[in-house]
Amino acid sequence: LVPVAQVAQQASVDYLGIACVGEGVALRNAGITMQILNLGVALSEEIEEGIANKIDLTVACLDDTRRISDVARQLGTAARVHLKIDTGMGRLGLFPEQLLDQIDTMAALTNLEWVSLYSHLADSITDSALSREQLDRFETVISVLSKVQSLKSNVHLGLLKIRHLG
Numbered sequence: 001l002v003p004v005a006q007v008a009q010q011a012s013v014d015y016l017g018i019a020c021v022g023e024g025v026a027l028r029n030a031g032i033t034m035q036i037l038n039l040g041v042a043l044s045e046e047i048e049e050g051i052a053n054k055i056d057l058t059v060a061c062l063d064d065t066r067r068i069s070d071v072a073r074q075l076g077t078a079a080r081v082h083l084k085i086d087t088g089m090g091r092l093g094l095f096p097e098q099l100l101d102q103i104d105t106m107a108a109l110t111n112l113e114w115v116s117l118y119s120h121l122a123d124s125i126t127d128s129a130l131s132r133e134q135l136d137r138f139e140t141v142i143s144v145l146s147k148v149q150s151l152k153s154n155v156h157l158g159l160l161k162i163r164h165l166g
Contacts, residue, residue: 002030009034015056021046024055037082041092047071047079056080056115060093062102065109072111080113085141087119087134096141103145117145 005016005027015035018024021043024036037056041064048071050057059065059081072079083106086093094102107114119138121131 002027002032005030005032005034018055021050021053021055025049025053028053028055042068048075051075051077051079054080056082058082058084058092059106060084060086061098062106065106065112069109069111078111078113080115082116082118083114085117085119085138087121087137087141088130089120089122089134091120093119096137099141100144117141 001023008016009032013034015037016027016032017037017039018027019038019040021038024038027036035056036054038050038058040058041060042050042057044067047057047068051068051072052075057064057068057079059068065081068079068081083099084093085099086095119134121134
């Protein structure tokens with residue numbers, strides 16, 4: 001983990017993706033200073049450590065958002081968060097319909113710095129019907145979120161930054 005991160009940092013890679021907060025802490029302890037995104041959902045007991053180590057956290061539901069906001073407020077800082085949308089992979093994230101019901105509540109929470117919106121294609125290699133359907137869902141979410149000023153930020157699909165809101 002650390003040797004790969006060192007090479008990535010030397011190559012000026014923008015971000016590292018990790019599976020859990022503990023991996024990010026290990027990278028910070030090894031001197032990695034570049035942006036790190038926890039691609040999984042941080043457990044409640046990991047949130048403080050993630051924020052303290054400047055690890056960006058994934059938000060996959062309203063409860064995640066509230067927990068991270070509460071911990072960041074207690075620490076007197078803002079947590080950097082990325083909103084994960086489930087466009088059809090079926091693993092992690094808010095379905096577009098859920099997001100539309102919850103977005104105003106999420107956007108009103110304090111001590112959060114909304115960094116990006118992202119999703120994950122089930123099949124990014126072929127031009128499948130499912131991939132096209134996922135892209136359509138993602139674009140719909142982007143158009144709705146473009147009206148929420150506090151959430152205008154980077155937009156990512158898989159590992160591909162596709163455009164900025166706003």
